[in-house]
Amino acid sequence: MRSSVMPSAEVAPAGAVPVGTVLAIRDLKTHFFTDAGVVKAVNGVTLQVREGETLAIVGESGSGKSVTGLTVMRLLARTSARVTGGSVTFRGREGEAVDLLALPEPDMQRLRGRDIAMIFQDPMSSLNPMFTVGEQIAEPIRIHKGHDRRTARKEALALLKEVGISDPERRIDAYPHQLSGGMRQRIMIAVALACEPRLLIADEPTTALDVTIQAQIIALLKRLQERHRMAMIFVTHDLKLVGEIADRVAVMYASQVVEEGPVEDVLARPRHPYTKALMDCIPRRDYGVAEGTGLKPIPGLLPNPLSPPDACRFHERCAFAEPRCAEIEPVLEAVDPSHDVRCLRWREIAL
Numbered sequence: 604m605r606s607s608v609m610p611s612a613e614v615a616p617a618g619a620v621p622v623g624t625v626l627a628i629r630d631l632k633t634h635f636f637t638d639a640g641v642v643k644a645v646n647g648v649t650l651q652v653r654e655g656e657t658l659a660i661v662g663e664s665g666s667g668k669s670v671t672g673l674t675v676m677r678l679l680a681r682t683s684a685r686v687t688g689g690s691v692t693f694r695g696r697e698g699e700a701v702d703l704l705a706l707p708e709p710d711m712q713r714l715r716g717r718d719i720a721m722i723f724q725d726p727m728s729s730l731n732p733m734f735t736v737g738e739q740i741a742e743p744i745r746i747h748k749g750h751d752r753r754t755a756r757k758e759a760l761a762l763l764k765e766v767g768i769s770d771p772e773r774r775i776d777a778y779p780h781q782l783s784g785g786m787r788q789r790i791m792i793a794v795a796l797a798c799e800p801r802l803l804i805a806d807e808p809t810t811a812l813d814v815t816i817q818a819q820i821i822a823l824l825k826r827l828q829e830r831h832r833m834a835m836i837f838v839t840h841d842l843k844l845v846g847e848i849a850d851r852v853a854v855m856y857a858s859q860v861v862e863e864g865p866v867e868d869v870l871a872r873p874r875h876p877y878t879k880a881l882m883d884c885i886p887r888r889d890y891g892v893a894e895g896t897g898l899k900p901i902p903g904l905l906p907n908p909l910s911p912p913d914a915c916r917f918h919e920r921c922a923f924a925e926p927r928c929a930e931i932e933p934v935l936e937a938v939d940p941s942h943d944v945r946c947l948r949w950r951e952i953a954l
Contacts, residue, residue, distance in 0.1 A: 620692045626652050626692070626694075626836075628649060630689040631690070632688040633685070633687070634687050635685075636683050636684075643911070644684070645670050648858075650860065655828070655829075655832045656834055656835070657849045658835070660852075661840065661852060662854060665905050665908065666905070667858040667859075668806075669724075671838075672836060676719065686704055691703040693714070695714075716743045716800075719801065720797075721795065722803070724810055726787035726791040736778070739790070739794055741755035742755075743798055744797050744798065768793075788809070788812065788820055791808070792823065792824070799831050800833060801834060805824065805837045806838045808824070809839075809841075824837075837849055842870070842882060843885050846866060852865075856917055858908070860935065861945045863944075870882070874949040874953050875917075880922075883899035884901065886898060903919055904920075913932060914932050915931070915947065936949070
């Protein structure tokens with residue numbers, strides 16, 4: 604089947620990516636062509652992540668977070684998706700920079716799993732039930748490193764130890780259904796790290812886990828990232844997790860980035876009403892004790908993806924909206940050199 608990810612109309616020069624930047628996404632547009640119409644799932648997203656840095660992408664379901672990651676990985680070929688614009692430039696181990704969207708599929712296959720890896724949301728559906736976890740960890744080692752089965756198994760065993768699997772000599776021959784959810788997630792991490800990738804995309808890696816296992820997975824990812832100097836994109840809907848793992852955060856709403864900047868700055872002083880609303884959804888220590896400390900759910904729903912408004916996409920749910928918000932589509936503006944926001948009233952909100 605022909606890939607649905609076609610070379611972008613405007614390919615950024617590879618050399619334009621700054622040294623130290625592992626991934627640069629520029630004006631990316633990924634649209635789904637359905638019988639009901641065109642869904643602009645990602646519409647003009649620009650992001651970058653540096654070596655050793657974690658960029659968190661946060662937002663409600665349907666905001667475009669996962670589609671952004673899948674577009675980078677070129678894993679939308681068997682869907683109705685088309686990349687209609689932009690570029691995704693990746694800087695490899697030797698310093699060479701290439702636009703992933705313009706690569707022939709065989710070249711992309713050589714990068715995928717070796718230089719760029721992904722942890723998926725549900726390890727039970729992502730791991731193959733017909734093969735042992737040891738075989739699934741060893742597979743990318745054999746494919747990308749050219750090792751024989753014995754050497755690949757030895758490296759798989761070392762990875763099981765590295766990701767904290769108890770009794771790895773026995774677990775290496777277990778099947779996914781024989782392991783707990785937390786263990787399966789660790790196996791997915793081991794598979795992703797098998798070839799020491801330059802970039803790891805973690806798509807909601809802790810969603811189905813309880814808070815104790817969730818904390819262990821976050822700590823594991825941070826430790827492994829520091830050890831391997833990986834760049835990481837951490838996709839989540841939980842803003843609380845962002846403060847624990849990320850250096851920078853991009854908040855997405857209805858296929859667009861509405862705020863992006865250093866985690867400390869964005870969480871301490873959000874400029875976009877949507878970011879503020881997400882913060883209000885996080886339970887506080889004094890929850891329910893004093894007036895105004897209860898949860899404040901965001902009213903309404905995401906706009907219809909088939910016909911989003913030609914204005915601020917959040918205005919119908921926004922407590923700060925005024926008439927012009929329903930008429931003018933805001934653009935990303937620089938709050939400072941490291942912080943951008945898409946809101947007509949961000950200066951007033953920041954006060």
